[in-house]
Each structure stands twice: as structure tokens, then as C-alpha cells.
Amino acid sequence: MEVLLHPTYFPSCMSMACLAQGPVRWEAWDNFQKQTYRNRCYICNDRGQQLLNIPVRHVGGNSGRQLFREVRIDNGYNWQRLHWRSLETAYRSAPFFEYYEADLQQLFERRFDRLMDLDLATVEVLCKLLDLAFPPATSENYNPQPAGLRDGRHLVAAKAGPAAPMPRYPQVFEDRHGFVPDLSVLDLLFNEGTRAAEYLLGLKLPWDA
Numbered sequence: 001m002e003v004l005l006h007p008t009y010f011p012s013c014m015s016m017a018c019l020a021q022g023p024v025r026w027e028a029w030d031n032f033q034k035q036t037y038r039n040r041c042y043i044c045n046d047r048g049q050q051l052l053n054i055p056v057r058h059v060g061g062n063s064g065r066q067l068f069r070e071v072r073i074d075n076g077y078n079w080q081r082l083h084w085r086s087l088e089t090a091y092r093s094a095p096f097f098e099y100y101e102a103d104l105q106q107l108f109e110r111r112f113d114r115l116m117d118l119d120l121a122t123v124e125v126l127c128k129l130l131d132l133a134f135p136p137a138t139s140e141n142y143n144p145q146p147a148g149l150r151d152g153r154h155l156v157a158a159k160a161g162p163a164a165p166m167p168r169y170p171q172v173f174e175d176r177h178g179f180v181p182d183l184s185v186l187d188l189l190f191n192e193g194t195r196a197a198e199y200l201l202g203l204k205l206p207w208d209a
Helices: 013-021 079-091 097-108 115-130 185-202
Strands: 003-005 024-026 040-045 048-053
Touching (some): 003 013, 013 185
Parallel strands (some): 003 024
16 A cells, blocks of 8 residues: 655655655645654764754744745755764764765755755655665645555654664664664665665564564
8 A cells, every 4th residue: 555654854764664665655735843854864973863953944924834845944054064974974984885975975965945855855866775766656635634545644753763663783883872773764774785675675664563
């Protein structure tokens, strides 16, 4: 069954597993909410879990609400440079960082104005690196209970924790922090390389666990 997902910034392993096991349709008509993976992801460095947050311009009008597709990035300071340096610091010693470095760095050198466009661009590049088909289909309206679709939109909640158990894979700083589950799929990619897609295909999804 097709899964309805929110586009997110360098998705978590669980969201990317939904995409790998497909098919997926993107939610395009929801309201923006704070503290979600729409404008953030988590990586792991020598100090532990690290948040990479994209600054956005909130223009909610009288209702305080704004469609996610209309949210603009605040490019008033060079957050892209900060994010890329954080990735280099965290993963320069990872087995596959240099293998994927050039493809990913291009995203941090390209200006994006709309958050949703950036999110979809990160997913598209990840699909290319993981040899997965990028799903272009989007929702046509907002439906709190979509018919004929499996609702995976709850996976956008950044503070909810893993939606299902996640098997261990090697991580750069595992000797310091133990295994840290459900980080951005970048962590899996840099540590496992070509084995990352196999991991995602074997991951139990929330409705299967």
C-alpha cells in the first residue's frame, strides 16, 4: 500500500526505509509545525547527537498557520556552511564519507528559498546515492484520514523517538555513545555505504513491527 509521508530534511532512517520499501506519496498540503524533521535532522559527533536546524521565516498571518509548501528559508546567515562543516567534523573519519562527499556538498552550495524544495532535493540526491527510485507523486489536498493510503505522516515528529526497533549498524562514535538509533540516513550512508540500501529494505516499518 502507498505510504503518505512528509518531505523532510535529510530524512531519518525510518522515513527513508518507507521510501525504500515504497511506494510513497508526499504530503504537500499540510500546515508547517515546529520541532519536526521538516527543517531539522540529527547526526552524531564525538559529543553525541547533534541537531542541524534550518532557520525559517514564519509568516502565519492572523491564524498563525502557514502551509508547509509556502515556508521560506531564512538565508540571512550562512547556515549551509555551518551544516556542511558539522557533517565534515562528524563524519570525516567515516568509511564512506569521501565516497559521497562531492554529490552531497553540491546541495550546500545551492541556494534554496522554499523549505519544501530543499527537503525534496535532499531526498532526490539520497535516492540517487542509494540507487532508489525517487517518488514524484504528491497529495492533491489535505486529508486528516486519507483513504487508500497508509498514513506515515507521524514520522515527521522529531521528538517522538524511533517508531520501531532498529538493528545496530557500525557508527563512528559508537565506542563513546553506544548505538544511536534513527539518526538522519546520512549517518547510515557514511558508515555503511553501499550496504545502506540493504539495511533500509530490511528494516521493520512501524505498521509491521
